[in-house]
Amino acid sequence: MQVEITNEFIQEVNEAAQRDDKQFVATKIAELHPADISEILKDLGEEGVKFILDNISPELGSEALADLDDDHLRKFLKVLPVSRVASFVNELESDDAADILQELPIRKREETLFALQDKEKVSHILDLLHYEEDSAGGLMAKELVKANINWTVKQSIEELRKQGERVEKIYAVYVVDDLGKLVGRVGLKNILLANDNTLIKDLYDPEIISVETYTDDKEVANTMRKYDLEALPVVNVQGQLLGRVTIDDVVDLIKEQAELERQIMAGISSNIEEDDNIWILSRARLPWLMIGMFGGLLGAQFIGLFEGDLMLIPAMAFFIPLITATGGNVGIQSSSIIVQSLANQNILNTGYLSRLGKVILVALVNGVILSLIVMLFNLVLGQSLMISSVVSIALFSVILLSSIMGTFTPLVLDRFGFNPALASGPFITTTNDLLGLGVYFLVAHFLLGL
């Protein structure tokens, strides 16, 4: 059942929480989709969250928790006692269970693991906790359905009956050999339509795409998107099947990475939403504004060196915004193309040198066109030939330099393990402002012979 969450409904929940109206949860919350319940939780205070999570069924509550982002999850787990956390964890597949355990302080984590009845689940979770969060191992669930290559369809269906209990969505049966090595897959459809006595050997598709536990999460996402997979098996270095990543987690990942990149490009330094409070919103913006501010103050000091020149030719000041804005625009354009290439991983077969050549050619085309237009305008508008030349030469140089900066900054950032999108944000505009000012005033100083 789909709902729209209104302010009035949130109000109702808060009132029900105040009078501890358990009936309210049973009638108004329990009928909702877990994804909607997690949306509601986000809009509630600590009391409201506790009220719902105390009174909801573990099945529903666990799914609602699994739908949350890490920040909210951590906050909500704080209000729950160990026994309650354990009852939620108990309902979840291993990947979501491990995500919850990951957000607990170490002592509460141990206590929760101890409180779990299902020892197989505990071992699954412990296994998953080893992997980095941003690797295939960190994304995978241990639950899946596998069949030995020598089985019949009938045996596989029996196994599926057993294993299937634990697996929410099956998609396919993975085929392994006697050593547990992944050798292929059979779609559920094919099993459904096959004869009971058919051998898996004669039915399975040996063309199977898999990743290793240490594969980077972005590569996992790219692989699943490129090959249109709804589940991707994960193997260890021996090729043994350990788990699988499902598309719902990857969809969330793609979305989160797009949001992260947008925030980085916009110079916002933490994951904020419009309905966060004013202090959080201000604080997330300040760091980059500060950096921009110091850049601006540095620029002021720099221009100050040319105070004498400015007194002689005030017209030089007129074109400061033109120069800095163009530098910023060119820099962001250049870097965003590289960020895109890096995201799509189709960058590998281009050498630095051939890339540099291309960047320079594109910059030359745009630089020539823009500086000629500006030259024309300035002359028509009555600036002197000298000033007009200085502006156009500086503009041309800035376009060239900013292109090169914008191209290589994200490559360098990526090489050193930073998010390359940083190079499309205030970082590059601040740097290029200074670069532009430097070029402009130096060109002016020497050309005008000041």
Added chain:
Amino acid sequence: MQVEITNEFIQEVNEAAQRDDKQFVATKIAELHPADISEILKDLGEEGVKFILDNISPELGSEALADLDDDHLRKFLKVLPVSRVASFVNELESDDAADILQELPIRKREETLFALQDKEKVSHILDLLHYEEDSAGGLMAKELVKANINWTVKQSIEELRKQGERVEKIYAVYVVDDLGKLVGRVGLKNILLANDNTLIKDLYDPEIISVETYTDDKEVANTMRKYDLEALPVVNVQGQLLGRVTIDDVVDLIKEQAELERQIMAGISSNIEEDDNIWILSRARLPWLMIGMFGGLLGAQFIGLFEGDLMLIPAMAFFIPLITATGGNVGIQSSSIIVQSLANQNILNTGYLSRLGKVILVALVNGVILSLIVMLFNLVLGQSLMISSVVSIALFSVILLSSIMGTFTPLVLDRFGFNPALASGPFITTTNDLLGLGVYFLVAHFLLGL
């Protein structure tokens, strides 16, 4: 089989194309995954594309075409005769088939439809061509497996055997009543594990999420992501089941929209990739650079009005970059938060007025902090109290105005059907540069009593 596409391999393909080596396609291309073949096609010239698509099996070629973006698809279809296009279309599910037909000129489209043997497919395609590309109707495929609520599991499996032929990935059987209205779904797993004589009525899950044909594609993506769906049924206004959208298409959509947004934010005006040619790359950048340039020239004219003031107090010029950069940074921060809210559609229950209040408060916090720091720095660095005050007052005003501009520009753009991300690109920096200059020089002019 996963491959890495090297320049050497592309070279090999080109050479094979030149000697029309059909054997090459059969041995080197035919063993690849269609998604890899489409990557290879993108790296080839017209001849290479024609060579591969002429000699590849229709099954493989059609899947490779279905994996392409619209631009490449349109280009490649031009080199193919109608009979070949028809043989590809014949292999595809209706949504991919309709996407191909959509890219053909009207005459070739009619001829291709005429050449198709499968009249049911023709009617499916004609049906889909009616819908807007960015609606659920435009995303859906007609192929799906449905069962009447009164059937038994056995009847359903028989039907599945028939219908399943045409459907690549089944996921679930949709349950409809006698009027064709969607009433629920049964997972394949449940059918597999149920008794032959069980009635669908006793097995199906009536809690099913669906969208209508006219639902916006972004809402389709949000719904599938939120509720972790791998397929989403599409119904008409009577609630009758017409088709379904599958997650692979939505993953592509999310990715494409993130890329589009990045390009818009970076001021790039068409869908380009790093390996496009220099003219395409330059042309895609010029429009926004031009707009920035005219903004800069306008700024120059504006500052020119204050030439007298500048002659008296050249120090005024020092702070131009500080003011314009801060305006740009604040504007982009503000707009990107709104763009995110719009993308997640969690914006509806916030009124304009309460939003305005919050924006102003955040701007006040940041404005006060930054302008005090700048004041302090300027005084310490030896600027006069008057100049320091002018700069800080102007900075504070610019932060306030840019926040308001940055917040409402994306809302207005969205209201009028434009992509709100436009407000996070050079558009807002150019506007805010001018805004900042205006505020700065007016404040200076009146405060300094020039």
